[in-house]
Amino acid sequence: MSAVQFQRQLGLSRYETAFGILHKLRAAMVRPERDKIGGKPQEHVEVDETWVGGRTRGEGRGVHHKVLVSCAVEVRRRKPGTKLDNRKDGRYAGRVRLAVVPDRSANSLGSFVENAVAPGSLIVTDDWSGYAGLRKRGFDHHAIAECGDPEIAEEFLPxxxxxxxxxxxxxxxxxxxxxxxxxxxxxxxxTFRFNRRFYPFNSFRSLLGIAGGAAAPTFDGLYSGEWTHPTFSGCG
Structure with a gap:
């Protein structure tokens, strides 16, 4: 829900109040002891990064303010013969981890994977050099050369x-x-919503449980930039 819609539904006079309340709730959507994904036999983890943001106008060609986001997602398989077994060759998403990363270097991407994925997991990525050191970090890494071919991406990183x-x-x-x-x-x-999409009635209970021990941002902290949103350690 956007802060504007939240403001209207609660009848709040100021947008900033709605914005602050929603960010207090978002701060409670990250478990401090959050476990790492992957690590299960017969499953693997896909890892990739993407730019989030729109065009920048009036600042010259090639200038943008997009933010680099790294993602790791568990790939699970449906039981043969089920209703959705024919979609994505029976593959579907398990848990996901998302974090803002400073760049596409081996240090940044490797740190994200190390903090998000269980050691020894089978990881599938593209052949970007930033992932070349994952085997040294203790992962069973398989790099796929996409060569700009969307069919290869659809087959190996769907x-x-x-x-x-x-x-x-x-x-x-x-x-x-x-x-x-x-x-x-x-x-x-x-991430909170996606990982609980199959259990919507447990989401509110989880939120209350996490909120009891989570720190929340203040109004001044949000607008001054002093507040740091919770994320994985080592991700910038």
Whole structure:
């Protein structure tokens, strides 16, 4: 829900009040002891990165203020013969992890994977050099040379591209864009909702449980930039 819609539903006079309340809730959508994804036999994890943001006008060719977001998503398989078994060759998304990263270097991407994915997991990525060191970090890494071919991407990395499409549609459709300063908070909300999409009635209970021990931003902290939205350690 956008802050504008939240403001209207509660009858609040100021947008800033609604904005602050929603960010307090988003701060409670990250469990401090959040476990790492993957690590299960017969499953693997797709990892990739994408740019989030729109065009920048009037600042010259090639200039943009897009933010780099890294993602890891579990790939699971449906039981043969089920209703949706023929979609994506029976593959579907398990849990997801999303974080803003400073760049596409091996240090940034490797740190994200190390903090998001269980050691020893089978990881599938494209052949970007930033992922070359994942085997040294203890992962069973398989790099796929996409060569700009969408059919190869659809065959080997279909789930993570679906997650990216859902994320960008959600940001543009609900929020009509978000600032780079607060993007991590929206990634946290998307992750919370996505990982509990099969158990919607447990989401509110989880939120209450996490909120009891979570720190929340103040009004001044949000607008001054002093507040840091919770994320994985080592991700910038």
């Amino acid at each position: 789930i993570i591209h679906l997650v990216f499409a859902n994320l960008k549609t959600w940001i543009n459709g609900i929020h009509h864009g978000v600032s780079a300063k607060h993007l991590q908070a929206y990634l946290n909300e998307f």
